[in-house]
Amino acid sequence: MDTPSDIFQSRQYKYNRILLSLLGQWPFQKGRDRWTAFVAVMFIGITQFISQALALVTLRGDLDATLECVAPLLVNCLCVVKLTNLICNQKKIKILLMHIQRDWQSWIIDSEFEILYKFAESGRSITIRYASGMYAFGSLFPLLAIIPKIIGRNLISNYSTRPVGFPYHVEYFVDLNKYYYPVLIHNYLTTAIRLTIIVASDTCVIILVQHCCALFSVIRYRLEHIRKSVEQDKELAFLEEDEKIYKNFVYCIRKHEDAIQFANCLETIYKNALFVEVGLIVSMMSLSALQATTDTLTPQLAIRHGGYIIAQLIHLFIVCWLGQQIIDHSDRVYTSIYQSEWYESSSKSRKLLNMIMLRSISPCTLTVGKIMVLSLPSFSAVVRASASYFTVLRSVR
Template sequence: MRDFLEQIKTDYDTPQDDFEAKIYKRYADRTRKFSIGYAVWCHASFSLYIIGPFLNHTEERPFPGHTKYPLDEDKYYWFIVSHQSICTFTVSAITAAVDALFVMLVHHICAKFAVLGYNLEKIGEDLSESPSAQDELETYKKIVNCVKKHKEAIGFADSMESAFSIPTFINLTMNMIVMSTSGFVMLANVHSIPNLVKYIGLSVTLTVHLFFMSWPAQEMMDHSAEICEFAYFASWYRTSQRSKNLLKFLMMRSQVPCKLTTGKLYVMSLENFCAVLKTSMSYFTVLKSLRD
């Protein structure tokens, strides 16, 4: 993780021109807005777990979670409620922080591809119809630099995929299980408003969480695939033959988009996000039929 952050710092400290700096800043602003909004959402949704004791007006006093304490639960009721509330908001803060870090890394990869696309678009635009050998050499060096940037962005994406593959696999598996079972529990608590609100909030929270993991991954795939288009619309026809050959290799490599997977089995994308929701609903239907 330190290597990722050091690479990000290096990229922000060494932009080649003002426009590159603006690109990095634009993606950083998007990450900041996401982090703030997602943190607010996490705290708001997790608060649904602790509203039961405050909404309840019956003699039976419920707890936010079903947990056994080595204490007199009636005597220390509000102490237990406070402890569970603090734990709930701690989990909420950790979830928001980890997901914000994930999105920050993905958005930085997108920024690297955007910077690469900007540099590719400028290839050959300053060449005349009969460029000098020195001008052709300078253009070739620019293309070599673009290839290096492309390789660097792909390496960053591959390293991130390796680092997050297993954690996201565990996360996805637990999401599917909990989303399916929470729907079943909602049916069992349809007459208990506090519990119903709690499990509806859980289902919505997990769905939003999965979406905000799949959406940046989809953006990264799209950004990496767009490199071929940037190279195609550059003024490559003015460059030398060796420059054209180098661009061909770059375009061929960009035909394979960078992907984030969970356990090397599931590709994180909006298409697969919809597939997971469909699968979860199928499991929920099976559980419902067993209950009936």
């Protein structure tokens, strides 16, 4: 490891560390382990991507089969975007993780520790729930495809590129009936890897956003509970009362600037990737809805496509919700100043509050390529856009 990372061995960050390590993208991972995991993931993923692209070429002219090929390929593209973003921004992500480590080592008052712990636990809880939901609903599509094979139904597939039990169309230019199980294992292993890439990338954003919100909450606590803060801060014990409050406000300014830089770094890391991701999600949801409304739909296919759509909605919602969290916590700093006992401080101290208020007028945000701010209203807007594209595709078909 490049730097001490004791906090990341704790229960709060354990799952995030494990998920990123499986992909070889944990910044503090040993070089050999990192490259071994990364090469294995890339080899399996690229071979699957090529086989699905070849199947798309093989099945051109068959609209239903083409739609079945396109949706998984879009998921592959989504995974490529997420993994590429992790690779290209690994140094920046490492800096943010080191920032988290530093904050856990340098808290001053007990209330700061409690706030950091609260948000870290929240990040852990969201990580577990999100991962469970994505693995559960994301696995429905491939797992339901293998059920007829498990229960021994003698079904005949209409396509040579997708024998019974195969979740996706693939073309290896070999006899898939002869090499049925090796290819099948490769398909399901790739499915697990794709889900892990999505979950690992998104849960990394979760813990970073939660810590960013914790930084803003520390500032708000210091502003709203001035007396308690200066009493708990042992470094201010020998100063006069007015000087204590002044030093407390200076600390708030530094922490506020720190939190803003953290949020801006997050924005820099994810804005371009989110632009592509949201576009892919809109396309995937529209195509999935189109497949789920075909005339030949069976209950089994309805469950498969339904799970697929729900997984996409969970993915989109969590990204928009995280953007809303940053907006809310950065915006509340302004309100916290009014709720504080600012009137009991000296004019010298009150002038410092103006600096925080001016900067808090514009809340921090996560954006989709600087085009759209991620928030809960954005979630409904993207879902409506997906529904509109689905209607267009439905009418064309």
